[in-house]
Amino acid sequence: xxxxxxxxxxxxxxxxxxxxxxxxxVIIIIVLYPLVFVVSASFSDPARVLNGEVWLLxxxxxxxxxxxxxxxxxxxxxxxxxxFYTVVGTLINITMTLLAAYPLSRPDLPGRKGLMLIITLxxxxxxxxxxxxxxxxxxxxxxxxxxxxxxxxxSTYNLIVMRTYFQSSIPWELQEAAHIDGCSNWRLxxxxxxPLSKPILAVMVLFYAVGHWNSFFNALIYIRTEDLYxxxxxxxxILMISQxxxxxxxxxxxxxxxxxxxxxxxxxxxxxxxxxLIMYPFVQRHFVKGVMIGSIKG
Amino acid sequence: xxxxxxxxxAAAPQFRPERxxxxxRQIAKRYDLYLMLLLPIAWYLLFHYGPLYGLQIAxxxxxxxxxxxxxxxxxxxHFKRFFDSYYFGRLLWNTLSINLISLLVAFPIPIMLAxxxxxxxxxxxxxLLQNITYIPHFISVVVIVGILTVFLSPTGPINxxxxxxxxxPTRFMESAGWFKTIFIGSNIWQNMxxxxxxxxxxxxxxxxxxxxxxxxDGASRMRRIWHVSLPGIxxxxxxxxxxxxxxxxxxxxEKILLxxxxxxxxxxxxxxxxxxxxxxxxxxxxxxxxxxxxxxxxNLTLLLMVNxxxxxxxxxxxx
Numbered sequence: 001x002x003x004x005x006x007x008x009x010x011x012x013x014x015x016x017x018x019x020x021x022x023x024x025x026v027i028i029i030i031v032l033y034p035l036v037f038v039v040s041a042s043f044s045d046p047a048r049v050l051n052g053e054v055w056l057l058x059x060x061x062x063x064x065x066x067x068x069x070x071x072x073x074x075x076x077x078x079x080x081x082x083x084f085y086t087v088v089g090t091l092i093n094i095t096m097t098l099l100a101a102y103p104l105s106r107p108d109l110p111g112r113k114g115l116m117l118i119i120t121l122x123x124x125x126x127x128x129x130x131x132x133x134x135x136x137x138x139x140x141x142x143x144x145x146x147x148x149x150x151x152x153x154x155s156t157y158n159l160i161v162m163r164t165y166f167q168s169s170i171p172w173e174l175q176e177a178a179h180i181d182g183c184s185n186w187r188l189x190x191x192x193x194x195p196l197s198k199p200i201l202a203v204m205v206l207f208y209a210v211g212h213w214n215s216f217f218n219a220l221i222y223i224r225t226e227d228l229y230x231x232x233x234x235x236x237x238i239l240m241i242s243q244x245x246x247x248x249x250x251x252x253x254x255x256x257x258x259x260x261x262x263x264x265x266x267x268x269x270x271x272x273x274x275x276x277l278i279m280y281p282f283v284q285r286h287f288v289k290g291v292m293i294g295s296i297k298g
Numbered sequence: 299x300x301x302x303x304x305x306x307x308a309a310a311p312q313f314r315p316e317r318x319x320x321x322x323r324q325i326a327k328r329y330d331l332y333l334m335l336l337l338p339i340a341w342y343l344l345f346h347y348g349p350l351y352g353l354q355i356a357x358x359x360x361x362x363x364x365x366x367x368x369x370x371x372x373x374x375x376h377f378k379r380f381f382d383s384y385y386f387g388r389l390l391w392n393t394l395s396i397n398l399i400s401l402l403v404a405f406p407i408p409i410m411l412a413x414x415x416x417x418x419x420x421x422x423x424x425x426l427l428q429n430i431t432y433i434p435h436f437i438s439v440v441v442i443v444g445i446l447t448v449f450l451s452p453t454g455p456i457n458x459x460x461x462x463x464x465x466x467p468t469r470f471m472e473s474a475g476w477f478k479t480i481f482i483g484s485n486i487w488q489n490m491x492x493x494x495x496x497x498x499x500x501x502x503x504x505x506x507x508x509x510x511x512x513x514x515d516g517a518s519r520m521r522r523i524w525h526v527s528l529p530g531i532x533x534x535x536x537x538x539x540x541x542x543x544x545x546x547x548x549x550x551x552e553k554i555l556l557x558x559x560x561x562x563x564x565x566x567x568x569x570x571x572x573x574x575x576x577x578x579x580x581x582x583x584x585x586x587x588x589x590x591x592x593x594x595x596x597n598l599t600l601l602l603m604v605n606x607x608x609x610x611x612x613x614x615x616x617x
Contacts, residue, residue, distance in 0.1 A: 016519045020417045024427050027411070031431050031487065034445055037455055041448070052458035100338035103331040110324050115335065119342060124544060125598055127349025128590030129570070130577045134355075134366075135348045151345055154338060185330040214438035217552045221578050232440045239444035240556060265448055269441050276436045284429060291495045 042066070042270050046263030065267035068260070075268065077227060078234035081145075085230055086212040089149045093208040094201065096153045097162055102189055104159075105166035106175075123156050133221060147222035148215075148230065155211075158204055161293050165200040166193070203290035206283050210276060231272055238268050356588035369584075376588035385572065393568040393593075396554075397546050400482050405542060407490045409535060412497030413523055428498070431491025443556040446484055447471055472561035481557060481566075485550060496538065500531040536614040544601040547593045569593045 036056065041049045045060030053059050069075055103109055104116060126132075132151070141147040170193060178188050194201075216232035223229060238261070325332070351366075356376060358369040380386055411431065418424040434442070450456055450470035457467040470476045504526065512522045542549075551570040558566045569589060577586030609615035 012513075013519050016417075017419065020414060021423070023414060024418060024423065027414075028427060028430050031434060031491070034449055034487075035433070037449065038445055050453045052453055052455070052461070055455050055458065096338050096341065099334045103335045106328075106331060108324070109328060109331055110321060115339065118339070122342065122346040124601060125350075125594060126346065127351075127353045128587065128594055129573050130583050130587040130590055131349035131352030131355065132345075133578060134352055134583060135345070153341055153345075185328065185334070189334070210436060214436075214440075216438070216440050217555075221574075232438055235438075235440045235444065236556065239440065239447060265444065269444050273437055273441055277433070280433065280436060281429075284432060287432075288495055291492075292499055 038266050038269050042266035046259050049266075050259065050262060065263040066271070068264050069267050069271055072264075074226070074229075074234050074237075075231070075271070078229055078231035081228060082213060082231040085145065085148050086209050089152075089212045090205055090208045092149055092153055093155070093158075094204055097155070097159050097204060098189075098194075100154060101159050101162035102166060102193060103185075105163045107167075107172065119156055119159065136222060142222050143224045143228070145228055148212075148218050152211075152215075152218065155208070158207055161290060162200055162204060165197065165293055169200075170196050199286070199289065200293065202283075202286050203293070206286055207290060213276060235268060235272050239265055353587060353591060355584045356591045358584055360584040360587070362583075372584075376585045377592065379585065380589050380592065385567070388564070388567055389569050389572050392565060393547060393570075396478055396481065396568065397549050399478060400485065400549060401542065401546075404482055404486050404489075405539065407486055408493035409497055409531070411490050412494040412501055412531075413527055415494065415498055416501045416527060417519070417523070428491065428494075431494070433491070434488040435492035437488070439553045439556060442484060442488060443553060446480060446557070450480065469561075471557070472559060474562045474565040477557070477562045477565040481550065481554065485553075493538075496534055497531050500534045501527055504530040532612070533614045536608050536612055537616070540601070540604050540608055540616055543604045544597065546600050547597040 037054070040056065040058045041054050042065055043058040043061050043063070044054045045062055046065070048054060048059045100119070104112060104119075106112070109115075136142060136147055136151055141150065174192065175188060178192055183192075214232065216230070216236060219228075219230050219233045220236075223233070355366055355369065357371060357373060358366075359372050360366065360369045415424050415427060418427065437445075448454055452467045452469060456470070461467060468476070470480060508526045508530075509522055512526050517525065548570060551568070551574075554566055554568055555571050555574060558571060570593065573586045573590050573593070576582050577590075605615050
């Protein structure tokens with residue numbers, strides 16, 4: 001890149017480079033250390049973790065914690081549910097966002113500005129938690145899986161990103177030409193727009209899917225039956241509720257229980273984050289692209 | 299946007315007929331576009347404007363049996379009760395202080411990170427730094443609080459270090475004094491990389507000749523950052539600042555809820571968590587709907603003020 005050459009050029013102020021590289025290294029260590037610690041602790045003898053012996057590498061390597069998880073039904077049910085919520089939820093998200101973003105990207109749609117206003121206004125003012133909760137309750141969705149899928153069917157931010165992409169990346173002349181050839185709007189959307197939109201669709205799938213996988217609050221307020229719990233809610237019980245048990249438990253009988261719950265915590269963090277982290281290296285570029293497209297609109 | 303306008307006029311001559319029926323024809327010709335919009339718009343009306351309609355319970359004594367319309371009006375009673383309540387001062391103080399400190403401390407950090415990344419000469423090293431700092435963004439808030447819990451527990455690595463240095467262990471997660479530090483610190487840890495992306499993009503768009511000229515004039519690298527890099531991304535900074543302030547009263551609600559316990563409540567009780575615990579858990583719908591409305595109104599006012607201020611002073615604004 002010639003630009004690099006001009007900006008960065010032959011190095012002046014060597015000390016400045018040293019400083020920059022040093023700070024960067026410190027940042028990398030700060031970001032990675034907690035993650036490395038959790039991984040190491042998950043493979044370590046829980047007694048030695050509690051003793052504070054583990055600080056970087058695993059001590060007394062054991063797979064007990066993972067074994068424990070394998071036999072924990074709650075975690076498996078949570079996993080299954082989360083996969084369901086993520087797949088079905090994302091499918092609905094994409095369909096709804098597409099159905100809104102495409103027509104609103106058409107410069108020849110009468111009333112477009114008014115419709116956009118209806119949509120963007122919701123970004124700045126909302127009824128708030130309680131009226132939304134009562135609405136979902138009145139619709140009879142409480143304690144059903146729909147409560148986690150329908151109320152969040154569209155993210156306005158994602159809709160705007162997708163619309164911006166349609167406007168800036170798909171030539172309007174192409175669509176007009178298709179029209180003149182007698183192509184209906186539905187066919188236009190399915191056989192011309194969609195194939196040209198693979199990059200943005202990838203970004204949207206990722207944004208929505210990660211959102212579903214990581215969300216817990218809607219499940220917390222809407223879901224009562226444990227069989228419907230997504231993984232994050234199961235996690236919350238394991239990570240935070242067993243912690244308060246640890247605070248109270250001063251007696252000896254509790255010790256083994258604490259040890260067990262302590263050991264499972266680290267492993268559960270790893271197991272639940274695994275899908276996203278495995279996917280991460282492959283999709284990282286797409287995420288970045290999504291943020292960029294979003295910023296065009298400003 | 300400009301492009302779209304040109305297209306609009308370019309497309310118009312196709313539908314020439316008399317003025318009155320022209321619009322109807324335009325609409326009729328595109329009925330299938332409206333068909334596509336039917337479901338999403340219905341969804342917006344139901345799930346975004348429905349709650350706005352339901353907000354009237356803030357001025358009523360809502361009883362689930364009577365429904366929204368059947369419940370009796372009580373005017374501003376719920377607001378008065380909230381302003382007079384023992385918790386009001388604490389809730390408002392915690393909400394404002396957590397967000398204000400976040401804005402002052404956490405907002406500039408992604409900017410500094412982007413400037414740092416921009417100064418790294420090795421492409422590999424700069425990519426490495428970026429990709430590593432993005433990772434925490436994808437970890438769920440439940441897991442983040444889980445990591446905090448084990449990391450800061452009396453037997454965790456931080457306390458082990460403190461003890462090794464001769465200090466005594468601290469129960470960080472159960473301490474009101476530490477709450478805000480931990481909350482904001484972990485937010486920075488999780489989000490600085492992700493939030494720096496937009497700034498990095500802005501920096502890569504700066505004309506290289508500006509740097510060259512500054513160098514000719516004998517500007518040191520620090521001065522070039524200050525006088526070339528930073529001014530180049532000021533518009534992005536202003537927009538993101540406005541958007542951040544637009545979310546001022548809501549930041550981090552889920553995480554605060556997860557970190558909250560009886561021992562740190564003094565510092566962690568904020569308006570949004572209070573609405574959750576009193577409204578959803580205890581069923582005081584009208585009272586907490588009023589509190590939620592109060593929260594939204596402050597938020598909206600802040601947004602409008604900041605946007606206006608930005609438009610007057612820097613020509614950059616949301617609208």
